[in-house]
Amino acid sequence: MSTPAQVMEQVETQPIHPPPTSFWRKYVFSIDHKVIARQFLWAGLLFLLVGGTLAMLIRWQWGFPYQKVPILGDVFLGANGGLIGPATYQKVFTMHGLIMIFFAVTPVLIGTFGNFLIPLMIGARDMAFPKLNMYSFWTFALSQALVVASFLVDLGTAGAGWTTYPPLATNVGTPGTGQTLVVAALFVTGVSSTMGAINYVTTVIRLRAPGMTWMRLPLTIWGLWLTAILNALFIPVLGSAALLLLLDRSFGTQFFIAGAAAVRGGGDPILYQHLFWIFGHPEVYIMILPAWGIVGDVLAFFARKPHHWYRGSVWAMVAVTVLSAMVYGHHMFMTGMSPLLGEAFMLFTLTISVPSMVVVLNWLFTIWKGSIRFTTPMLFALGTMFVFGVGGLTGLFLGDISMDLYLHDTMFVVGHFHFTMAAASFMGAMTGLYFWLPKIYGRKLDERLGKVHFWFSIVGFTVVFGGQLLVGWAGQQRRLFDPFQYTFIQGLRGLNQWTSIFAFVLFAGQFVFVWNFFKTVFGKAEAAGRNPWEVTTLEWTDTTSPPPFHNFDVIPVVVRGPHEFANPDVKRLLGRDWVGQAEKVPALEEAPAAAAKA
Amino acid sequence: MRRARPLLAAPLALAARQALAAPLPESGFGMPRDVSADGHLVDWLIHYTLVAATIIFVVVLAVMIWSFARHGRGHLAEYTHGSKASAGVLLGAIGFIAVAVDGNLFYRTLVDMNEVFWNFGALEKDPAAVRIEVNAHQWAWLARYPGPDGKFGTEDDIVTLDDIRVPVGVPVVIQLASTDVIHSLYLPNFRVKRDAVPGMVNWLTFKASEPGEYEIGCAQHCGPNHYKMRGVLTVLTPERYREWVETMSRDARRAYDPEDKEAHWAWDWRSY
Secondary structure (H helix, E strand, C coil): CCCHHHHHHHHHHCCCCCCCCCHHHHHHCCCCHHHHHHHHHHHHHHHHHHHHHHHHHHHHHHHCCCCCCCCHHHHHCHHHCCCCCHHHHHHHHHHHHHHHHHHHHHHHHHHHHHHHHHHHHHCCCCCCCHHHHHHHHHHHHHHHHHHHHHHHCCCCCCCCCCCCCCCCCCCCCCCCHHHHHHHHHHHHHHHHHHHHHHHHHHHHHHCCCCCCCHHHCCHHHHHHHHHHHHHHHHHHHHHHHHHHHHHHHHCCCCCCCCHHHCCCCCCCHHHHHHHHHHHHHHHHHHHHHHHHHHHHHHHHHHHCCCCCCHHHHHHHHHHHHHHHCCCHHHHHHHHCCCHHHHHHHHHHHHHHHHHHHHHHHHHHHHHCCCCCCCCHHHHHHHHHHHHHHHHHHHHHHHCCHHHHHHHCCEHHHHHHHHHHHHHHHHHHHHHHHHHHHHHHCCECCCHHHHHHHHHHHHHHHHHHHHHHHHHHHCCCECCCCCHHHCHHHHHHHHHHHHHHHHHHHHHHHHHHHHHHHHHHHHCCCCECCCCCCCCCCHHHHCCCCCCCCCCCCCCCCCCCCCCCECCHHHHHHHCCCECCCCCCCHHHHHHHHHHHHC | CCCHHHHHHHHHHHHHHHHHHCCCCCCCCCCCCCCECCHHHHHHHHHHHHHHHHHHHHHHHHHHHHHHHHCCCCCCCCCCCCCHHHHHHHHHHHHHHHHHHHHHHHHHHHHHHHHHHCCHHHHHHCCCCEEEEEEEECCEEEEEECCCCCCCCCCCCEEEECEEEEECCCEEEEEEEECCCCEEEEEHHHCEEEEECECCCEEEEEEECCCEEEEEEECCCCCHHHHHCCEEEEEECHHHHHHHHHHHHHHHHHHCCCCCHHHCCCCCCCCC
């Protein structure tokens, strides 16, 4: 509970500013976290489409090798007669990975939801550093511009894989401006993420509304906050790796070059991998923690039941955050690391499955005995749970050195991380979009189209990434332009082809969302109202849809946790199954005592 | 006679390639046939994990589906934030999985790694072990055998391209390096792989259990022609292997050119 003095302090530190009036300040160089969130959303969705298109090219090559690519072939591959060649192919899968991770999922999951939800869900008028927030977006836009530019230069864009391992990623293996531009884009997007992360971390610590204690934060905020901490700590490590790689590429240094191209001893290619994965493994949690948070909240909201063992989930997420940087070595089991070090990394990797299971089983216990409403966001939340389950369980195989002797760098790895980083992150993001779009744009997405989109996505992801797991199980390596060069992969032609066909269906199904999104944002759908889902958190209970520039006319005073559903006393007193986080019900405080007496 | 060999070898190689192009009986959905003495250890772990993961998955899915069917809109949600008992059930289940699955995996793997897959020190001392230096480059595998003198970098060294031959039933110890970018030597039928990193010498070991021809793959993206970095690993009977080594090193000594520095890429065998 907060004292009146605390309330006064909030009012003084967060005064109401008048909204901007000029076009540039309002829509372009805005410092309003809600506008910046929309900017990230558009930027991210646009690149999601680009990344998805590149994925279709990869699938085409595996399903129908050496055949002319329909539609896209004439437009993008005209010089090669509409065919994908080995050099083009390596650029395609490299950019698919980089775009999806850094320029599509990150801006949607972290840029959009982090910006939009953090101030609204903790009861703040804006971010702690609104201008830094604006710089963060425009730095990100610059990095996207660099990516676009890389496609247009001689020799084309980057081709050294999303991990950008040197020496392949140096001029030894990938000459040309394209690769340099992409590494520069990584550095620049890292600067953007770091700025965003500092902002998120500070905002959650400093600007929580009175009464919003740590253990009353919605799980979404926990996910985003822990993500921001990981970003602030580890994105700079990626930045240093990218910077050294840029020096190797453009200034003739040899930090990462060894072998025939090395002069006077050269450098160490493995050093890059350490730097990359110290960032890279936290990155997979960076991409899943916000989704975990969103799913945790949405499951409770639509099971109309408090989240099971909220504290357990919070501490499990904290434990995952701490452990995430201590497991990265499992990406490098085959590089010749010391067996003792490998075994230590294996131990930590297996250990991280424990807090992850706490999170997932808490979801399960939350829906158990709930009163489930199968709305579109709920379907996507349940879908996230399903695909994350598959992804997590296949991770058991890959955290183990012995099994990695066979499975490392096969399609099994690809299937595993697509279930977690692609399917679970994407469906987590969609959960958030279907759920919060009424708040972001004031209008609800069409539920029927949303459900069609859901079924395309869940079936598509499961079959396509399941197909990847199966071919990986049979030993097919990653990143093969023509896998069927190998005799032992010959028998997988049909499986690869069917996986491709389902991938096209999955991709086509996403246009249902595109249609729904445009229809809602630009169409004449009716206003959603303040709290269309009848849920408990501040952004729904204490402000309009969309919220005004200053978010809250009066900063709410929080009195309870985020998932107060199905409380029989509330039902008796208010006639509904939910009560808002900042809703004062004096009778409720006395009710438990009365109930105890009775 | 020796002149005639290439003439004979070419059509034979062509025929072999044709035969290889047809799918092997074992190729298909499952793992490639295991033809190593120790690959079954990896397979055991994979199958164990598969069974464990499937059980966990099915149980969780069953509870989810039960909830969907029984705890829908018509059902009144139970008011609970979780109790000591429910958290206890949850932690108990996780504790059981952690010990029975994670713990078992960890223990079995430690034993397997230390006794077999990464036990390079002991294998190296085995006098019967076959030692090979493999030097990867874009996009081929160069393999070097020490020849009868047992020393690398001498004129009787056998050097092959995308063609590694080993005897059956004997430990093979490979030292692995790369001249340009990172590659990864991958032997699917033997359940092993290891990165070839420029500036480093890495170790790989396996023991073949069945003569025949198997594939060598590259598992690390190494440039546009990564997909073509395919070699053949031939497992021979000990007699045929001895014959092959003798013939090849006799040829090698004859073809040795002290001026050809490019061909002298051997390194001193490193002890582990």
